[in-house]
Amino acid sequence: xxxxxxxxxxxxxxxxxxxxxxxxxxxxxxxxxxxxxxxxxxxxxxxxxxxxxxxxxxxxxxxxxxxxxxxxxxxxxxxxxxxxxxxxxxxxxxxxxxxxxxxxxxxxxxxxxxxxxxxxxxxxxxxxxxxxxxxxxxxxxxxxxxxxxxxxxxxxxxxxxxxxxxxxxxxxxxxxxxxxxxxxxxxxxxxxxxxxxxxxxxxxxxxx
Numbered sequence: 001x002x003x004x005x006x007x008x009x010x011x012x013x014x015x016x017x018x019x020x021x022x023x024x025x026x027x028x029x030x031x032x033x034x035x036x037x038x039x040x041x042x043x044x045x046x047x048x049x050x051x052x053x054x055x056x057x058x059x060x061x062x063x064x065x066x067x068x069x070x071x072x073x074x075x076x077x078x079x080x081x082x083x084x085x086x087x088x089x090x091x092x093x094x095x096x097x098x099x100x101x102x103x104x105x106x107x108x109x110x111x112x113x114x115x116x117x118x119x120x121x122x123x124x125x126x127x128x129x130x131x132x133x134x135x136x137x138x139x140x141x142x143x144x145x146x147x148x149x150x151x152x153x154x155x156x157x158x159x160x161x162x163x164x165x166x167x168x169x170x171x172x173x174x175x176x177x178x179x180x181x182x183x184x185x186x187x188x189x190x191x192x193x194x195x196x197x198x199x200x201x202x203x204x205x206x207x208x
Contacts, residue, residue, distance in 0.1 A: 019114040019205040023135055025186045028105045033157035035097040035131030035188040038112030046093050046112075048076055048085045057104045066099040067092070068129045068190075073099075095121035095133040095199070097188020099157075110186065114205055119144075121199035123191055131188040134203050139182045141174040144201030148193060154181050155190035164190070 023037045036046060044050035048065060055078060057063060063078040067090055076087035092098060094115050119133045132143040140154065148154075148169040154176075155164040167181045174180060183189060 019116065020112065021114060021135075023110045023186055025108050025110060026105070027100050027102055027108060028159065029103055030101065030159055030162070031157070032100045032102075032159055033097060033129070033188050033190075034100060035186050036092045036094055036110060037131075037135035037186040038110050039094050039115055040110075040112035043112060046091050047088050048078075048090055048092070049088045051092060051110060052078070052085075052108055054109055055106065057102070057106060061102075061104045063104075063106075064099075064101040065090070066101070068098065068127070070124065070126070070128065095119075095131055097129040097131045116204050117202070119201050119203060123148075123193050123197045123199055125193055125196045127190055127192050129188050130191050130199060131186075132183060132201075133199075134201065135185045137182070137184045139180045141180055143183065145199050146172070146174060147197045147200065148191070149195055149197070152194060153192040155192070156181055156183075157189070 021038065025034060027034070036051060040046050040050055055063065057078070057080040059081045061080040065076045065078070066073040074090060076085050076090050078085050114135060115133045121130060121133055123130055134143065136143060150169065150171050152169045154167045154169070156167065158165055167179070168177045169175070170177055181189070
């Protein structure tokens, strides 16, 4: 669920928009590959404590977060008995993603600003976890992922089956096998690129 409050001010010929809102993301038991859909830089930062500030689980429960660093996963654990993360140095910015593993299902409310303007999300060579920098549900070409090379792969996590659906980029413009993948709001994916590239998009809440 996405809620959006846009604050617009106009003066003479100058017009500006700041868009703030929230996204409710459901985390079912098991692994969920998710993204941070909003920028919380101006309201505490994109660290785990601020992004999951309303996280509430049983005292005997724990939630694990896994962030891919290019070669392995960096892990942080939220302990219900402490009500805190054991590693709060991890930052998850819009356009990035990671896994949450939980036994107890919960819903998290992400609060922050919608990224606007000319957005550039670098994709390194080999495997990385990436997402749209804008909180929208759409096919990846609509979301701006158009600069992959032929033979590059996108891995979409299937939480129910516990495996990946693999999509292969064949050629421009936007030819995929078996189909163009679609991402939900606050959903991330693995990308395996043969060469470094970028996920670029120009976005405005007035003309998405």
